[in-house]
Amino acid sequence: MSTYTHPLKDTLFVLKELVDFDSLSTDLGLDDVNLELAEAILSEAGKLGAEVLAPLNQQGDQQGATLTAEGVKQSAGFAAAYQQYVESGWPALVADEAFGGQGLPAVLGTAVNEIWHSANMAFALCPMLCQGAVEALTAHGSDELKARYLPQLISGEWTGTMNLTEPNAGSDLAAVSARAIPNDDHYLISGQKIFITWGDHQMTSNIIHLVLARLPDAPRGVKGISLFIVPKFLLDEHGEPGALNDVSCVSLEHKLGIHGSPTCVMSFGDQGGAKGYLVGEANKGLMYMFTMMNNARQAVGLQGLSISERAYQQARQYAQERLQGSRRDGSRMPIIEHPDVRRMLMLMKSGTEAMRALALVAMAEADRAAIDSEDQQALARLELFTPIVKGWMTELAQEITSLNVQIHGGMGYIEETGAAQHFRDARILTIYEGTSGIQALDLIGRKTLVNGGEHLRGLLAEMAQSLTALQQAQDTELSPIAERFSDALAQAQQAADAILTRAPDEPHFAGTASFNFMMLMGYLCGGWLLARSALKASAQLNHVGADKAYLQGKVTTARFFAEHYLPRVGSHLQMVLAGSQSTMALAVEQF
Structure with missing residues (x-):
């Protein structure tokens, strides 16, 4: 079994370079909240996740909750872990100070929640649902x-x-x-x-x-x-x-x-x-419940990231330790030196980092909307991101947790290694809190067609600005990223145009195109945010005291995503353009 370690460095990079956490906190009126405080909070959360929750993960899988005459009995160790979680004040992190909360930014709460779900997703579902209940009750x-x-729920x-x-x-x-x-x-x-x-x-x-x-x-x-x-x-x-x-x-x-x-x-x-x-x-009630549901949809998307990160860490450790094959000098080699294993690990690493960037950037829009209730741009961007976060990130988690099993080979199919548990645990994510199909229909319908593509065009325009910055950067390592991202952005615009022109006149077009459009936008958003990360990392490489290994890794990871994931945008475009004819052609009796 692998241990779990919180990816603190990457989380802080996203908070600093993509979210601009210090400025966001100032705008929220939280003058004492900054990246230094965030690092301290995340470090403490990482300890609880790694030392308390993660060791209970496999035990909870093997000996789940049971129904007794006195009600449901939770898995062994969960109650004590929950008390530690409560005594440390974690439930109150982002809640309203008027009812005992700490009032910290929602984006920081999302970064902390990644830890709980990576460490023990089954356990973390309990506080996740409670947080949604708090939001619904606070709002309505x-x-x-x-x-x-509220005070007892928040505490x-x-x-x-x-x-x-x-x-x-x-x-x-x-x-x-x-x-x-x-x-x-x-x-x-x-x-x-x-x-x-x-x-x-x-x-x-x-x-x-x-x-x-x-x-x-x-x-x-x-x-x-x-x-x-x-x-x-x-x-x-x-x-x-x-x-x-x-x-x-x-x-x-x-x-x-x-x-x-x-x-x-x-x-x-x-x-x-x-x-x-x-x-x-x-x-x-349904309108009120959507407050809770939208919170849960963001949280389930985060679960996709979290379980992927846990699977990646496990695959990385196994690939470093498992010896198979020999070098030219006759010494045995770990499988991480095999090119195909490297390919799978890079798919896991780049996909996970793209998801982390999207989850945090999306939740930062919730904070910006909280600064000014009249800020329709932040609210619209949050609403646009929500089905992508929930739909694309949970779909990608299926692939990443499956790659963990594949890297383990035959041992991945054996329950004792734990790889199978992550794969099984991830499978629910595309289903609960609204299936991928529901998220896709939400994105293409309420978030795109209803407003004539206005919010989508705003996002694509911002991406175009990032592309210009990439193309103007004096760094040859960014050129391949810019080239692939340029192609993907043009393909996304083509998909958007097709949807806006064809959906009103073709009855089944939106329904059959929706899933592929959602996946297209997911890969595009991931590529965009990793491209921005690469641009930031490249600019810092020559700074005194720079962590060159990490920064160079960000550039390389962004290039890999551009070369191996962004081509999928074109594939999904072709499926969008195919329309509904072949999908809907068979009579029910022909199935």
Whole structure:
């Protein structure tokens, strides 16, 4: 089994050179927050991740959560690890100071969250969902609900969940059938929810469920859904957990991966109705829940990065240690000297660094939007990035974790090495919080066609500025990057033009082109940010005290991405241009 080490140097490079973290913090009014503080925070988080969470990862996989008469029992060691996580103040990192949070930039929270998910993704899902619940309640809850629930959620004393999906609903939330009946100062909630991550456990004294349900007079479809807080334990007059509410986990799903994370079937109202409290206005629950869902989509994209980083570290260590073949002098050689293994490692390394850059640059837009609520450009850019972060990064994680298995050879297929676990754990990422197909439709529809491509054109124009800077740089090592990026940018513009002109007149064009357009944009964004990184690194190579090995590595990694990943933009363009004819031509009976 490989150890886990946080890639601090690369994270700090992205925060400094691509995000401009110090200026961002100043604009947020956080004068005491800077890159030096970020380094200290990330270093401490790295210790907890490497020393506490990572050692529990394989154990959680082998001995997952179980359902007992007392409820769900989490994997051994998780409760103690969670207490360390809480006592160190990590749940409060980016939350509102008015309710006990530390109020640090969201982009720093994203960088820290990468550590938790790399170290132990099954464990990290619990605080991830809680953070989303905090955001939804902060944005939409009444002052009374905020005062009653936010401090304990932010401190980590309680955890939160998101209850959307039902047996007959799936991703179609218009089909939600859970009921909410008014009853004095609360509502009685009844129904069943499935796929509820960390829906029950014994690590905290309460679990706060955010539940979608319908009022008796609600209109049909998504316009008739309301959002409710349903605590596992009702609060007494002192605000402390008291009587057990009418909510329980009735079964656990047996999954391909993330065994340490209990995926629950939750039942509400078996004894007459679970007490729930309306969040915001009636029939606006789906809009409120999207606050939580968009947070989760960014977080799941980050999981794609995190599990890829963990897989890369494992593959790198194995390739350095595994001896196979001989050099000309007869000495045995590690497989990292084999060209094809180098190719796979570079695919993993460059893909992971591109994902890290995109995840942090995207979340920095959330911080910029927070500076000025009227900053529509930052909000639009965040919305444009979100389906790319969630869709492309989780799809690429499938390839990178699979390459880890391949580099291990036959040993990668053996569970004891741990490579298979990362591959299995990654498989859910393209599915939950909206499948890749849903993300792709969001990108091509709500984020491109609805605004006539305005936001997309703004992003492509910024990329063109970066291309000009690359072409003007006096560095021959940047020329191959500029050449490949120029081709990819032109191909992306061609794809955008085709979508904007053909989608309105061809009924199935957007639907059949959407996935390939999303993947095209993912590779383009990754290539763009690595090209910018190479430009920054190249300019620093001759500085006194420069870490030349690292900086040269950034340039080389960006070139590899340009040569091996950016050509995929052209392939995806061809599939976009192919249209829907062959995809939709067969009758249903012909399948």
